[in-house]
Amino acid sequence: MDVILLERIGKLGQIGETVRVRDGYARNFLLPTGRALRANEANQARFEAQKEQIIQRNEERKADARQIGDQIEGKTFVAVRSAGESGQLYGSVSARDISEIIGQEGYKVGRNEVALQQPIKQIGVHDVTIALHAEVEVVVKINVARSADEAERQAAGEDLTSYEAIYGIEEAEEVNAEEVFENEEDAEAVLAEGGEPVDAEAEAESEEQPS
Structure with missing residues (x-):
């Protein structure tokens, strides 16, 4: 579809430029949000007659966008979601979800203004671009966690998807030779020799052979 x-x-x-865009993009975003007009002679004439007002209105929109951007830039918003031990979400956090989460804190951000390439599917702190205007983009942080407590830990820099976070540091440190090798003899050999386990039977035979 051609739009102005x-x-x-x-x-x-x-x-004022006439460009060709996808029909869905025009119908779902550009036209209903007042960012473009369907290209035809009547609308071209309308644009020319109202050009100064349109430019002025655009400047006002940019100023409004800048004001919101200054308020949310760098701000962290928390999304509590169910996830497995590895941090993989059972669902996802979409652009619509982010718009609603930001809106719950009093900031008006449309779903189409959330520049998310694909839904978030992992817990963690994610940088997300918010395009409030063609000339106003800011980055916010979306802290996706399984609980408010975990969100605080992630905000403090903790990685809740690490081995230590999932299984506990103590368990990771408690792994010993007896758990690694199939039997106690092998483990004892490693502890005694400080290297690869030795074959006890083969060693005994070698000791019996005359030198």
Whole structure:
């Protein structure tokens, strides 16, 4: 679909340019949000007649976006989700979810303004870009955790997907030679020799052979 842009949009073009975009993108985002008009003679004439007002309105939108951006830039938002021991989410955190989470803290961010390439499927602290305007982008942190307590630990820098976090440092340190080798004789050989386990029977035979 050909549209007339009413504001500068990323790599599409500048205000007043006629560009071709996907029909879904135009119908679901550009047209309903007032960022573009369907390209035809009537709308072209309308744009030319209202060009100054459109430019002024765009500047006001940019100022509003900058104000919101200044408030949320670098801010951390927590998403509590169910996940397995490895940190893999049973579901995911989508752009819509992030929009709602930010909205719950009093900031208006549309789903289409959340620049998420694919849903988040792992616990952790994730950087997410929020495109509030073609000329205003900020980055927020989405702290995805299994509980508020875990979110605090992650915010402090703890990796809850590490081996130590999953199984406990104590368990990791308690692994000893008896657990690694199949029998006590092998383990004792390693402890005694400080290297590879020796074959006790073969050693005994070698000792019996005359030198």
